[in-house]
Amino acid sequence: MTDDSKPAAQGLNFIEAIIEADRESAKHGGDVVTRFPPEPNGWLHIGHAKSIALNFGLGLKYGGRTHLRFDDTNPLTEEVEYVEAIQNDIKWLGFDWGKHLYFASDYFEKMYLYGEELIKMGKAYVCSLSGDEVSEYRGDFFKPGKDSPYRERSIDENLQMFRDMRAGKFKDGAHTLRLKIDMASGNPTMRDPPCYRIRRATHHRTSDAWCIYPLYDYAHCISDALENITHSICTLEFESHRPLYDWVLEQLRTIPPGAPVAAPTGQPHQYEFSRLKLNYTVMSKRKLLQLVTEKHVSGWEDPRMLTLAGLRRRGYTAESLRAFATSVGVTKNDSWTDMGVLEGAIREDLNLRAPRAMCVLRPLKIVIENYPEGEQETVDVQNHPLKPELGTRKVPFGREIYIEQEDFQEVPPKGFFRLQPGKEVRLRGAYFVKCERVVKDADGAVVEVRCSYDPSTRGGDSPDGRKVKGTLHWVAAATAVDVDIRLFDRLFSVEQPGTDRDFLLDLNPHSLETLQAKGEPMLASSSSGQHFQFERTGYFFADPKDSKPGAPVWNRVVGLKDSWAKEQRADVRAVGTAQGADVRAVGTAQKR
Numbered sequence: 181m182t183d184d185s186k187p188a189a190q191g192l193n194f195i196e197a198i199i200e201a202d203r204e205s206a207k208h209g210g211d212v213v214t215r216f217p218p219e220p221n222g223w224l225h226i227g228h229a230k231s232i233a234l235n236f237g238l239g240l241k242y243g244g245r246t247h248l249r250f251d252d253t254n255p256l257t258e259e260v261e262y263v264e265a266i267q268n269d270i271k272w273l274g275f276d277w278g279k280h281l282y283f284a285s286d287y288f289e290k291m292y293l294y295g296e297e298l299i300k301m302g303k304a305y306v307c308s309l310s311g312d313e314v315s316e317y318r319g320d321f322f323k324p325g326k327d328s329p330y331r332e333r334s335i336d337e338n339l340q341m342f343r344d345m346r347a348g349k350f351k352d353g354a355h356t357l358r359l360k361i362d363m364a365s366g367n368p369t370m371r372d373p374p375c376y377r378i379r380r381a382t383h384h385r386t387s388d389a390w391c392i393y394p395l396y397d398y399a400h401c402i403s404d405a406l407e408n409i410t411h412s413i414c415t416l417e418f419e420s421h422r423p424l425y426d427w428v429l430e431q432l433r434t435i436p437p438g439a440p441v442a443a444p445t446g447q448p449h450q451y452e453f454s455r456l457k458l459n460y461t462v463m464s465k466r467k468l469l470q471l472v473t474e475k476h477v478s479g480w481e482d483p484r485m486l487t488l489a490g491l492r493r494r495g496y497t498a499e500s501l502r503a504f505a506t507s508v509g510v511t512k513n514d515s516w517t518d519m520g521v522l523e524g525a526i527r528e529d530l531n532l533r534a535p536r537a538m539c540v541l542r543p544l545k546i547v548i549e550n551y552p553e554g555e556q557e558t559v560d561v562q563n564h565p566l567k568p569e570l571g572t573r574k575v576p577f578g579r580e581i582y583i584e585q586e587d588f589q590e591v592p593p594k595g596f597f598r599l600q601p602g603k604e605v606r607l608r609g610a611y612f613v614k615c616e617r618v619v620k621d622a623d624g625a626v627v628e629v630r631c632s633y634d635p636s637t638r639g640g641d642s643p644d645g646r647k648v649k650g651t652l653h654w655v656a657a658a659t660a661v662d663v664d665i666r667l668f669d670r671l672f673s674v675e676q677p678g679t680d681r682d683f684l685l686d687l688n689p690h691s692l693e694t695l696q697a698k699g700e701p702m703l704a705s706s707s708s709g710q711h712f713q714f715e716r717t718g719y720f721f722a723d724p725k726d727s728k729p730g731a732p733v734w735n736r737v738v739g740l741k742d743s744w745a746k747e748q749r750a751d752v753r754a755v756g757t758a759q760g761a762d763v764r765a766v767g768t769a770q771k772r
């Protein structure tokens with residue numbers, strides 16, 4: 181009986197629903213064995229995280245196991261560097277394959293012998309058409325294929341030629357081994373697909389032992405069956421390859437006892453889900469590699485790259501990426517995910533995790549005229565508003581302090597509640613201050629704001645119940661430390677890079693901005709790998725590669741709430757339109 185409402189009602193995704201039904205019917209003896217099969221030709225990206233979380237998640241949920249198998253069938257593009265990076269990234273993400281680390285190349289000998297068995301069954305032949313000819317003969321969805329002139333070679337001749345292919349008697353590309361299926365199939369994938377090609381290239385594991393290599397469709401199903409994978413999960417573009425997956429294994433099951441190679445035991449089944457597509461980014465490994473080799477970014481670990489290593493270095497946590505991978509769901513619907521969903525996941529995680537600190541990104545000096553010269557004090561500031569148990573810290577306060585340039589407007593637009601002439605604001609955890617006058621340079625740009633403070637408001641509250649609308653973060657000038665900051669914007673400036681032109685033309689030229697900010701003294705002693713929320717400016721992470729002891733370099737992981745970002749933008753727009761060029765000049769001419 182089928183009951184379509186069942187999976188949804190139980191909160192299962194469609195693959196979990198299949199697995200639960202399989203377990204009920206004791207298919208695969210109730211086992212759940214999945215695999216994550218990366219090709220080691222690049223570093224893992226955020227899309228892979230979805231597949232990793234799904235495959236390893238199923239293994240864990242159903243008490244089964246998950247293999248890590250490198251699909252290393254193309255020695256031209258694969259390297260040990262990638263094999264190592266991929267393992268690091270999966271471990272960091274929080275998953276463990278235990279002893280189940282495999283390589284498709286572990287099975288090269290068996291795959292070859294299966295090729296011989298298929299030839300003996302009349303199910304494979306050596307074809308001497310060139311690559312172009314093979315494509316031309318294959319036709320397409322609208323055009324039927326036509327038989328290769330080599331399709332009827334005798335079994336003996338095929339066997340001899342396949343052995344000679346292995347022995348290196350032919351030039352690269354001279355022949356292929358093809359599966360003899362059906363050139364008239366409505367599914368072009370089934371039109372006698374090649375399963376072996378001649379390619380003289382040194383393999384990162386098997387070195388020069390082979391000059392013929394199996395193709396993905398052939399190698400993948402065999403690897404799954406040899407490892408007794410039960411549920412082989414891949415992305416939707418392989419849907420039309422499933423009949424081929426099944427066909428190969430069906431033939432191999434008929435290998436007679438006593439043959440030089442035994443039939444594989446596993447009975448895996450392929451299931452397809454839709455891949456993650458995230459806007460403002462590219463996920464093709466070819467394109468990511470191009471960004472690296474042509475130095476558009478500093479490497480695979482550039483904090484702007486949506487590789488797992490880039491995200492980690494930027495300050496994304498493994499927890500947030502796992503939460504993201506789960507939140508996007510597992511379906512067969514092809515759709516785009518907004519970058520905001522990823523940013524929301526890290527914000528949510530860091531909001532709880534990151535202690536607060538004050539750091540002024542673009543400083544504007546404030547002098548508090550009625551604060552005694554030469555005097556200094558410390559005020560207590562909360563470390564985490566949601567975690568009172570983290571207590572408070574002592575932050576130095578004095579006559580001269582820095583606030584953000586954008587937190588002051590000499591001629592404020594409507595709705596601007598931050599510092600402005602004659603108005604009072606709260607300095608977080610310290611005092612109310614009121615702007616008395618401004619000091620300008622020869623060009624008329626504001627270089628300093630003169631204020632008064634109300635000593636009775638210590639701690640940031642007024643005893644007479646007076647309210648202020650704006651609360652600013654600040655840093656005392658005398659004790660401020662210089663803070664190296666990197667702000668990132670999206671690497672691409674359009675939602676779908678490369679849609680109608682070279683994707684490199686869609687790179688955002690302003691994706692990286694470096695600043696020297698002013699921070700409270702404790703920031704100097706932060707260690708690499710530490711997170712903070714810098715009040716009102718975002719979540720920051722001390723870069724593990726570039727930070728030095730006593731000199732952290734801070735990556736902005738993500739800005740604060742979207743609503744805050746919108747409020748900021750609204751202010752800027754209001755300034756630009758209501759006040760005209762004069763005010764814009766203040767914004768840009770203030771001393772950096």
Ligand code: ATP
Nearest residue numbers: 217218219227228230231414415455456464465466
């Ligand atoms: P390429 O960019 O060369 O097409 P790939 O992204 O498919 O490569 P693989 O190393 O073959 O890279 O991928 C390993 C596994 O990760 C595959 O099972 C693949 O389906 C899955 N995967 C890759 N990209 C995504 C994605 N965007 N969303 C979900 N799964 C993905």
Ligand code: MG
Nearest residue numbers: 217218219251
């Ligand atoms: Mg692939």
